[in-house]
Amino acid sequence: MTPLMEVHDFAVGFGSAQPVKGVSFDVTAGEMLAIVGESGSGKSLTALGLIGLLPSHARKTGSIRLAGRDLSDLSERQWRSIRGREIGMIFQEPMTSLNPVLTVGEQIVEVLRIHDKIDRRSARKRAIELLDLVNIPEAGRRIDDYPHQLSGGMRQRVMIAIGVACNPKLLIADEATTALDVTIQAQILQLLDNLRLNLNMAVILITHDLGIVAQWADRVMVMYAGRKVEEGLPQPVFEHPYHPYTRGLLAASPRAEVGQHYRDGPLLEIPGSIVSSLHEKGCAFRPRCPDARASCGQAVPPIKLISDGRYAACPLVPSQFGRVSHDALVGA
Amino acid sequence: MTSSQSTALSPSLLVAVGRSTEIASPPPDAAEAEKEWSYTRAPDALSARSAYQSRRGLRREIRIFLTNPNAIVGVLFLASVVVTALLAPLLYPGDPLEMVSRPFLWPGQNADYPLGTDSMGRDVLAGIVHGARISLTVGIVATALGLTIGIGIGAVAGYFGGWVDEVLVKIIEIFQTLPNFVLLVVLVAIAQPTVTTVTAAIGIITWPTVARLTRAEFRAIREKDYVLAARSLGYGHARIVFAEILPNALPPIIVTSSVMVAGAILMEAALSFMGLGDPNRVSWGSMIGSGRDVIRTAWYLTALPGLAIVFTVISLNLISDGLNDALNPRFSEERR
Amino acid sequence: MSTSKRILSRARRVIVQAIPTALGIVILNFFLLQLAPGDAADVLAAEAGSATVETMAEIRSRFGLDLPVIQQLLNYLNNLAHFSLGYSPRYGMPVADLIGQRLPGTLILMSVALSSAIVIGVFLGSIMALFSGRLPDRIISIASLIFYSVPGFWIGLMLILTFSVKLGWLPSGGDSTIGSGLTGIHALLDRARFIVLPAVSLAVFYLAIYARLTRAAMLEVKSQDYVRTARAKGVSPLRLTLRHILRNALIPITTMAGMHVSGLLGGAVVVETVFSWPGLGRLAFEAVMARDFSVLLGILLLSSLVVIFVNAAVDLLQAWLDPRIGESR
Numbered sequence: 001m002t003p004l005m006e007v008h009d010f011a012v013g014f015g016s017a018q019p020v021k022g023v024s025f026d027v028t029a030g031e032m033l034a035i036v037g038e039s040g041s042g043k044s045l046t047a048l049g050l051i052g053l054l055p056s057h058a059r060k061t062g063s064i065r066l067a068g069r070d071l072s073d074l075s076e077r078q079w080r081s082i083r084g085r086e087i088g089m090i091f092q093e094p095m096t097s098l099n100p101v102l103t104v105g106e107q108i109v110e111v112l113r114i115h116d117k118i119d120r121r122s123a124r125k126r127a128i129e130l131l132d133l134v135n136i137p138e139a140g141r142r143i144d145d146y147p148h149q150l151s152g153g154m155r156q157r158v159m160i161a162i163g164v165a166c167n168p169k170l171l172i173a174d175e176a177t178t179a180l181d182v183t184i185q186a187q188i189l190q191l192l193d194n195l196r197l198n199l200n201m202a203v204i205l206i207t208h209d210l211g212i213v214a215q216w217a218d219r220v221m222v223m224y225a226g227r228k229v230e231e232g233l234p235q236p237v238f239e240h241p242y243h244p245y246t247r248g249l250l251a252a253s254p255r256a257e258v259g260q261h262y263r264d265g266p267l268l269e270i271p272g273s274i275v276s277s278l279h280e281k282g283c284a285f286r287p288r289c290p291d292a293r294a295s296c297g298q299a300v301p302p303i304k305l306i307s308d309g310r311y312a313a314c315p316l317v318p319s320q321f322g323r324v325s326h327d328a329l330v331g332a
Numbered sequence: 333m334t335s336s337q338s339t340a341l342s343p344s345l346l347v348a349v350g351r352s353t354e355i356a357s358p359p360p361d362a363a364e365a366e367k368e369w370s371y372t373r374a375p376d377a378l379s380a381r382s383a384y385q386s387r388r389g390l391r392r393e394i395r396i397f398l399t400n401p402n403a404i405v406g407v408l409f410l411a412s413v414v415v416t417a418l419l420a421p422l423l424y425p426g427d428p429l430e431m432v433s434r435p436f437l438w439p440g441q442n443a444d445y446p447l448g449t450d451s452m453g454r455d456v457l458a459g460i461v462h463g464a465r466i467s468l469t470v471g472i473v474a475t476a477l478g479l480t481i482g483i484g485i486g487a488v489a490g491y492f493g494g495w496v497d498e499v500l501v502k503i504i505e506i507f508q509t510l511p512n513f514v515l516l517v518v519l520v521a522i523a524q525p526t527v528t529t530v531t532a533a534i535g536i537i538t539w540p541t542v543a544r545l546t547r548a549e550f551r552a553i554r555e556k557d558y559v560l561a562a563r564s565l566g567y568g569h570a571r572i573v574f575a576e577i578l579p580n581a582l583p584p585i586i587v588t589s590s591v592m593v594a595g596a597i598l599m600e601a602a603l604s605f606m607g608l609g610d611p612n613r614v615s616w617g618s619m620i621g622s623g624r625d626v627i628r629t630a631w632y633l634t635a636l637p638g639l640a641i642v643f644t645v646i647s648l649n650l651i652s653d654g655l656n657d658a659l660n661p662r663f664s665e666e667r668r
Numbered sequence: 669m670s671t672s673k674r675i676l677s678r679a680r681r682v683i684v685q686a687i688p689t690a691l692g693i694v695i696l697n698f699f700l701l702q703l704a705p706g707d708a709a710d711v712l713a714a715e716a717g718s719a720t721v722e723t724m725a726e727i728r729s730r731f732g733l734d735l736p737v738i739q740q741l742l743n744y745l746n747n748l749a750h751f752s753l754g755y756s757p758r759y760g761m762p763v764a765d766l767i768g769q770r771l772p773g774t775l776i777l778m779s780v781a782l783s784s785a786i787v788i789g790v791f792l793g794s795i796m797a798l799f800s801g802r803l804p805d806r807i808i809s810i811a812s813l814i815f816y817s818v819p820g821f822w823i824g825l826m827l828i829l830t831f832s833v834k835l836g837w838l839p840s841g842g843d844s845t846i847g848s849g850l851t852g853i854h855a856l857l858d859r860a861r862f863i864v865l866p867a868v869s870l871a872v873f874y875l876a877i878y879a880r881l882t883r884a885a886m887l888e889v890k891s892q893d894y895v896r897t898a899r900a901k902g903v904s905p906l907r908l909t910l911r912h913i914l915r916n917a918l919i920p921i922t923t924m925a926g927m928h929v930s931g932l933l934g935g936a937v938v939v940e941t942v943f944s945w946p947g948l949g950r951l952a953f954e955a956v957m958a959r960d961f962s963v964l965l966g967i968l969l970l971s972s973l974v975v976i977f978v979n980a981a982v983d984l985l986q987a988w989l990d991p992r993i994g995e996s997r
Contacts, residue, residue: 097894102911109910509689509975601819641819
């Protein structure tokens with residue numbers, strides 16, 4: 001089976017900085033892939049790269065293929081025909097991601113009319129259907145509301161309606177639920193899950209919330225300092241994390257202890273910050289790694305296939321670390 | 333389950349936790365942790381930097397200002413005008429309104445009068461040099477007056493709020509509705525034009541802008557923690573206003589004041605151009621006004637004093653742009 | 669809430685706020701008139717050439733000038749309510765009629781100047797934002813700094829020097845060719861030729877402000893999340909600029925334009941004297957020269973009312989542009 005999207009050695013640079021240092025991964029049609037990492041890990045830049053929205057002064061290398069078509073050398077005009085039609089994207093801040101002076105209807109109709117040659121009336125009809133599809137009650141009335149008249153969760157539903165309006169093959173959700181309440185978060189994720197099943201659309205879920213990954217993702221990819229450090233199915237990755245960074249993430253996640261317990265004791269932190277490791281020679285995680293050896297400073301450890309579908313970029317064999325229950329994560 | 337927390341920790345990670353104390357980040361509260369996951373986030377570079385700045389006072393702002401080439405050009409331009417104004421009595425000790433030579437000497441025609449003479453045989457360069465004194469004096473004194481009234485009223489309105497604020501805001505609004513220059517003409521016409529009345533009138537029409545700005549700043553700063561702290565310590569109003577709030581409200585007011593000087597100079601010029609300036613003093617505006625009648629034959633009489641105004645006002649605007657970039661980082665980021 | 673309902677509720681608020689402002693201006697005006705040297709009796713006596721103390725007193729009591737100040741204020745308000753601003757002996761007509769004659773000239777000059785300043789300024793500002801940091805941005809920045817620093821009356825004189833005296837392309841004063849007998853489109857074109865130079869002199873300063881403001885507003889809006897959303901939808905650059913960036917950037921620009929109306933009226937006073945443009949400004953200048961304070965203060969009052977009116981109109985325009993304004997709270 002050919003994957004829907006193949007990303008090979010994708011890198012992004014600004015001047016002397018190299019925030020994304022060569023990432024490769026695939027996305028299969030209808031799959032929900034989670035990309036996990038902390039701020040500065042390069043996950044959001046990777047996402048912007050996939051939809052051709054990197055700032056013009058960014059240097060990018062590597063290749064991106066969508067359904068066999070190479071996207072690396074597209075002109076801006078060609079990118080525009082892909083954005084919104086083949087790839088949709090929703091962002092973190094529902095409060096600011098919609099244009100405040102246009103009604104939600106106008107904003108949905110806009111994407112429909114850019115990509116499909118349909119008249120205003122049928123575009124409006126389709127927009128109401130879309131609002132229905134994303135479970136907005138009284139869609140026929142809500143369509144003439146302005147964004148400020150809707151709650152954060154509602155706005156994010158509108159964003160999803162815009163994202164899926166033209167039946168894209170891939171939807172990128174960049175921290176799409178981070179700004180929302182926990183209950184709304186679950187509703188939005190449920191909606192995304194239903195949509196991808198009904199529309200056979202792949203979803204790339206960019207998040208730092210491991211609970212979300214454990215519960216919703218088909219596959220997870222962990223990024224650190226611009227590189228993929230681990231990849232696999234959520235359950236094995238969370239039960240047997242290979243990379244020390246993944247282990248740190250799991251230990252630091254409040255959800256690992258099912259909510260009520262983390263108030264009792266101090267949270268485990270991963271010491272240091274990602275900033276300190278950006279210019280590191282060798283393994284970027286070395287300064288923060290509890291298991292670091294001298295050899296880690298020599299060369300960047302390559303990402304290696306550990307077992308079927310499992311990849312990790314750490315040469316040290318994991319042995320003495322503890323296990324985190326997958327159920328504990330999902331139960332959060 | 334309670335024990336699973338400790339079993340989940342590898343010995344090495346425990347060491348790591350021990351090491352993490354030196355990062356000294358405060359433990360995030362539970363709600364925030366749930367949402368933000370802040371403890372593994374990279375420190376916010378911008379907030380870290382601004383915290384650092386506030387400790388160092390205004391040194392960073394001054395450095396930004398002094399590394400801004402436009403601002404430096406503005407300072408040099410203005411300095412040359414100020415030096416000219418200060419040296420005027422030495423350079424041209426006589427009355428610039430005296431006739432010194434035959435009229436309508438063109439610039440360059442006679443080396444003694446490099447910028448020529450006007451229709452009454454007065455030295456144009458002497459007029460421009462002395463005019464700098466009037467322009468700068470009126471500009472600076474009127475601005476100081478406007479700042480004093482404006483900061484006073486704005487501070488009272490913003491600090492006390494309530495009905496005092498409502499009344500003062502209405503008065504500010506009334507003054508901002510009255511067309512500034514028309515009011516200025518009315519005031520000067522009623523009071524008879526002298527340097528003092530012109531200066532006072534300009535001060536009177538410019539204060540509302542400052543008052544509005546000061547009020548907004550005061551309202552924002554009034555709610556800040558350090559002001560609440562000062563209040564809880566029982567400090568008096570005067571001390572809170574002058575020691576706690578005013579210094580923090582100053583940056584936007586400083587930026588505005590340099591624009592105000594430029595505006596006052598332009599207004600003085602327009603007034604004396606219309607014949608509403610002090611008849612006993614030479615001013616750039618009055619020179620243009622009298623040159624206007626002979627613009628067909630001796631246009632340099634209109635052009636040269638105008639260039640002096642433009643030169644001075646440009647210098648002030650360059651300085652205010654530089655001040656804005658240095659004191660108002662949010663705006664300067666937008667400009668990039 | 670529908671757009672029209674929102675704007676109506678906004679209109680109510682605007683009117684309620686404008687009334688005390690207008691009243692305050694009227695009272696201020698009255699006291700300025702009291703401060704002015706000489707009163708109507710002096711003016712009439714001067715017109716008559718000579719007057720005895722008795723006739724002066726008689727005139728004063730006839731015009732109510734011997735009444736207490738508060739009574740005089742009430743009379744003044746009563747007169748205003750009947751659209752009476754007093755009588756100008758110099759022009760031999762009521763002040764209100766005199767101002768009414770001159771007001772259209774000023775309004776035309778102002779609206780031509782303001783609209784061209786906005787259109788050209790927004791255009792230049794958009795170019796600056798589009799090329800931010802590059803050559804076109806720098807060139808327009810320098811030009812706008814100069815425009816921003818030049819006195820309008822001096823620009824006017826330099827334009828007269830260039831286009832009237834040296835090149836002879838455009839007239840140097842007045843508002844139409846006297847006695848030309850032109851009608852229809854030709855009369856209009858004739859007037860257009862006369863308005864170019866004064867309008868440019870008045871507009872230059874504001875043009876510079878709008879260019880700078882548009883640049884800043886567009887750069888700010890450009891970095892907003894909703895612009896990124898629009899780009900992720902595949903919106904073309906032109907549509908992005910017009911519909912998403914400019915539409916939002918116009919909101920602060922209209923606020924500024926509203927605030928500039930009062931300044932523009934003041935600027936018109938000077939520019940009209942330069943170009944002998946028959947408007948309020950020219951009238952004000954003549955009134956100052958003739959020490960005719962009832963005319964001068966009538967102008968101040970009326971121009972303030974124009975400002976209040978235009979500000980209210982701008983407020984409603986904003987409510988239309990920005991759906992967040994005027995929601996019942």
